Amino acid sequence: MILHHIALNVPVSDGLFTYRHPTALPAGCRVAVPFRGKTVAGVVWASGVESSMAIEKILPVQTAFTDGAPLPESWRALIDFTARYYHYPTGQAVFAALPAGLKEPKPVGMPQPPLFYALNETGRAQTPPPERFRKQHALWQALFSDGLEMAALKRINNQAPKLVQEWAAQGWIHTSHAAAPKLNPSEHTLNAAQQAASQAVQAAAGTFQPFLLYGITGSGKTEVYFDVMAEVLAAGKQVLFLLPEINLTPQLLKRVQARFADVPAAVLHSQTAAGARAQDYLRAMLGQAKLVIGTRLSVFTPLPDIGLIVVDEEHDGSFKQDNELRYQARDLAVWRAKQSGCPIVLGSATPSLESWHKAQSGAYRLLELAERARAAAKLPQVEVLNVGRLKLDNGFSPQALKLLQQNYRQGGMSLVYLNRRGFAPALFCGDCGHTFGCPRCSAKMVLHQRARQLRCHHCDYRQSVPYKCPDCGNQDLTAVGQGTQRVEETLRALMPQAAVARVDRDSTTHKNDWADLYRRIAGNEIDVLVGTQMLAKGHDFARLNLVVVLNADGSLYSADFRAPERLFAELMQVSGRAGRAQTAGSVLIQTQLPEHPVFAAVKAQNYRIFAETELAERKLLNMPPFAFQTAIRADAAKVADAMDFLNGIKAVTEPLISENVSVFGPAPMFMVRLAERERAQVFLESPDRRSLHRAVSLWVQVLQQYRDGKIRWSVDVDPAEM
Structure with missing residues (x-):
């Protein structure tokens, strides 16, 4: 009997358990094993291991799925690193990185390599179909290529399967499992700055080199x-393209399909059906999918021939997972590029201060696009309006309403940006002051007028809108503040002829909602968009020439030191939606804090000014990126129990921790109650990363000894949430 370490989805120190099997199983092989009376999936992590336990007490592997290709060594090294760095059990990290279809204790069919069709020498010598049979003639000409998949041939002639079968029967067709991807030429001519940036990355082919591509909005980073990508794919290598959010995928995919129509691609995100996602994951692992596009979890996709990684909107907070395995996909992408010896491009109009600092210190190479790609497209004119003493109409200043009406009359398209969905942030009783809080969280319920519901946007608790105040019985309850639904209703009343569309998580829940939105915008069927962060980045709407930002400074009241950085990125990104074509763009930002440095930098459309000021302040305060942080969190029925638990661990670990590691707290979290x-x-904070990780390891060792089921704990390395 050969003993194996099997990774299981179990929350213990490493998640590796010993099982026996008559033969040595390859590392990375999926298996089914018994665990606590159930059959569960596992992954072989090591073979030929030793154990002090008697062999008859070691449980056997029930089934080894050896028909499928094992998960490769490079993938296992990535998981090992991820588990170590984020102080997370290896077994759970394995299953966090796998698609749902590979987490079950059952076999999965391996995708078959696609067939490519081309004319062989005999076929090329034949007389082609007459030109009057236009589509048949076009199909014949296409078969003179190095090989095309049937899907590509059907786009030329929908009778391709029948015709190719007939020609194959004549002995004229050659089939193969590989072909050089056919790349369509770009419709865009790169300007000098774009060419320089592209050539710099191409020159680094085959070597690890991180690039920060800093380009203003509309500068043509894509x-x-x-x-x-075209050069890398033409060389037969694979490309991993990471996006922060699913809603950016449809518009990008249209551009990808236009440029890389015949490149075998895989699109991986949470809305992909489980079976399709597993098959695309395996196609990428087998090298069949050459271009992999996806959101943060796609960073774990196995790629044997990776030649380039691109992280678009690299500053975006969506790349950070905020529960269970709390990884930062952007940082893991850089590690993967180093592991694979390939260049990585991190792109943004508002780079994260961590990436900008690395570019300034020489760890990353800075590439800059300082002008918009379209010569006629200019940066928008930004006006910051102090609304502190103005009377607002549902959040709108008179100036904002006038601009929106004027832009509609002139045929322009407007975007009203408010980072709060729902009808209003809170329901309020004017008689006694009662506000309706979530019974499960320390957050106010948000009024959703159309659904007649109050909803918590943190735990999704929902209740019907009450008809009276529970404290005093007053039936005249007031909606306080503005949400996207209320803004939408205000605009419909103000501009009844205008087509107003609201875009937030409530209005884009179905699979085809984004495609429908793009179709309506392209057909000039929308005059005013009302949206949240989902509309702030990555979208390119040619007719959009006015952006109005309501309640811009809400986040500046946050205790989070990253709040100014997030607000600046948000405002720069949403401002960048305006004036991307021939029409000049303008932006109106409403604020009660017009003197704040963030607004001066946005008005100047100058990232460098903001970054230099903010980094100087961070350095003074010894905050990231000049120090490293880890948050250790606990939750319980009562915050006092969580505090006592953390204080107990602190008392044990503090004498053993290095002097250059500071420990702050425990303290209640900003939102103390959640679900x-x-x-x-x-x-835990330190200017030295190694010292910090040693301290975190010590904390984790002690935490694992406490088996109090009433208290849960977690570790968040490089936390994004305060």
Whole structure:
């Protein structure tokens, strides 16, 4: 009997368990094993291991799925690193990185390599179909290529399967499992800055080199990505393209399909059906999919021939997973590029201060696109309006309403940006002051007028809108503040002839909602968009020439030191939606804090000014990126229990921790109550990453000894949430 370490989805120190099997199983092989009376899936992590336990007490592997290709060594190294760095059990990290279809204790059919069709020498010598049979003639000409898949041939002639079968029967067709991908030429001519950026990345082919592509909004970063990708794909290598959110995928996919129509591609995100996602994952692992596009979880996709990684909107908070395995996909992408010896391009109009600092220190190479790609497209004119003493109409200043009406009359398209969905942030009783809070969280319920519901946007608790105040019985309840639904209703009343469309998580729940929105915008069927962060980045709407930002400074009241950085990125990104074609763009930002440095930098459309000021302040305060942080959190029925738990661990670990590691807390979290649990946290901070990780390891060792089922704990390395 050969003993194996099997990775299981179990929350213990490493998640590796010993099982026996008559033969040595390859590392990375999926298996089914018994565990606590159930059959569960596992992954072989090591073979030929030793154990002090008697062999008859070691349980056998029930089934080894050896028909499928094992998960490769490079993938296992990535998981090992991820588990170590984020102080997370290896077994759970394995299953966090796998698609749902590979987490079950059952076999999965391996995708078959696609067939490519071309004319052989005999076929090329034949007389082609007459030109009057236009589609048949076009199909014949296409078969003179190095080989095309049937899907590509059907786009030329929908009778392709029948015709190719007939020609194959004549002995004229050659089939193969590989072909050089056919790349369509770009419709765009790169300007000098774009060419320089593309050539710099291409020159680094085959070597690890991180690039920060800093380009103002509308500067054509995507065309630089595509230019480099074309070279990498033409060389037969794979490309991993990471996006922060699903809603950016449809518009990008249209551009990808236009440029890389015949490149075998896989699109991986949470709305992909489980079976399709597993098959695309395996196609990428087998090298069949050459271009992989996806959201943060796609960073774990096995790629044997990776030649380039692109992380678009690299600053975006969506790349950070905020529960269970709390990884930062952007940082893991850089690690993967180093592991694979390939270049990585991190692109943004508002780079994260961590990436900008690395570019300034020489760890990353800075590439800059300082002008918009379209010569006629200019940066928008930004006006910051102090609304502190103005009377607002449902959040709108008179100036904002006038601009929106004027732009509609002139045929322009407007975007009203408010980062709060729902009808209003809170329901309020004017008689006694009662506000309706979530019974499970320390957050106010948001009024959703059309659904007649109050909803918590943190735990999704829902209740019907009450008809009276529970404290005093007053039936005249007031909606306080503005949400996207209320803004939409205000605009419909103000501009009844205008087509107003609201875009938030409530209005884009169905699979085809984004495609429908793009179709309506392209057909000039929308005059005013009302949206949240989902509309702030990545979209390119040619007719959009006015952006109005309501309640811009809400986040500046946050205790989070990253709040100014997030607000600046948000405002720059949403401002960048305006004036991307021939029409000049303008932006009106309403604020009660017009003197704040963030607004001066946005008005100047100058990222460098903001970054230099903010980094100087961070350095003074010894905050990231000049120091490293880990948050250790606990939650319990009562916050006092969570605090006591963390204080107990702190008392044990503090004497053993290095002097250059500071421990702050414990303290209640900003939102102390979430989903009926109350939360506290401790921050470990150090200018030395290794010292910090040693301290975190010590904390984890002690935490694992406490088996109090009433208290849950977690570790968040490089936390994004305070």
